[in-house]
Amino acid sequence: DTGVSQDPRHKITKRGQNVTFRCDPISEHNRLYWYRQTLGQGPEFLTYFQNEAQLEKSRLLSDRFSAERPKGSFSTLEIQRTEQGDSAMYLCASRVPGSSYNEQFFGPGTRLTVL
Amino acid sequence: AQSVTQPDIHITVSEGASLELRCNYSYGATPYLFWYVQSPGQGLQLLLKYFSGDTLVQGIKGFEAEFKRSQSSFNLRKPSVHWSDAAEYFCAVTNNNDMRFGAGTRLTVKP
Numbered sequence: 001d002t003g004v005s006q007d008p009r010h011k012i013t014k015r016g017q018n019v020t021f022r023c024d025p026i027s028e029h030n031r032l033y034w035y036r037q038t039l040g041q042g043p044e045f046l047t048y049f050q051n052e053a054q055l056e057k058s059r060l061l062s063d064r065f066s067a068e069r070p071k072g073s074f075s076t077l078e079i080q081r082t083e084q085g086d087s088a089m090y091l092c093a094s095r096v097p098g099s100s101y102n103e104q105f106f107g108p109g110t111r112l113t114v115l
Numbered sequence: 116a117q118s119v120t121q122p123d124i125h126i127t128v129s130e131g132a133s134l135e136l137r138c139n140y141s142y143g144a145t146p147y148l149f150w151y152v153q154s155p156g157q158g159l160q161l162l163l164k165y166f167s168g169d170t171l172v173q174g175i176k177g178f179e180a181e182f183k184r185s186q187s188s189f190n191l192r193k194p195s196v197h198w199s200d201a202a203e204y205f206c207a208v209t210n211n212n213d214m215r216f217g218a219g220t221r222l223t224v225k226p
């Protein structure tokens with residue numbers, strides 16, 4: 001499968017624990033995006049990378065959220081000291097360089113439940 | 116700032132009937148516009164996209180959308196709905212960086 005993959009697909013954790021999600025973009029896609037989607041809402045942009053550089057992070061929800069893409073390939077999103085309000089679907093997307101439409105290809109998401 | 120409004124939270128249509136899902140956007144320049152579909156528990160699948168050219172664009176699964184600059188709209192249509200079209204539909208706009216989504220329209224298809 002050559003699409004965007006995310007791991008794990010589901011994560012249940014207790015409040016206060018740290019969680020980390022992984023995203024593997026489509027090969028050679030240099031841009032990678034993270035979104036959060038809460039129930040009944042559209043995805044909400046969090047951050048994005050071009051290669052290993054994080055070009056926008058002001059929209060991360062709080063300082064408990066951080067993302068990395070150390071080698072310009074896969075990316076991780078970490079949430080520290082999770083809260084019940086962090087329960088959501090976390091989506092990753094990637095984009096081919098030079099695309100005239102700027103379309104993004106989405107992974108299946110990681111569903112986080114904070115108890 | 117760019118934004119997207121989908122006025123209809125939930126629409127129910129009978130199988131075989133026509134469908135139109137509304138989308139209005141607010142954007143200062145020529146927008147890149149998209150429609151995505153999401154089945155329960157799944158990621159988003161691109162149905163169609165528009166940036167320039169013919170204002171009527173064709174997508175996958177028999178969907179089409181029409182860009183109307185004067186109305187700031189990008190409505191999605193399908194002439195005959197199938198039961199498998201039941202899903203959540205999202206309109207989105209991007210400026211080359213982040214993508215802004217509407218709140219979505221949930222489509223129910225009656226037999």
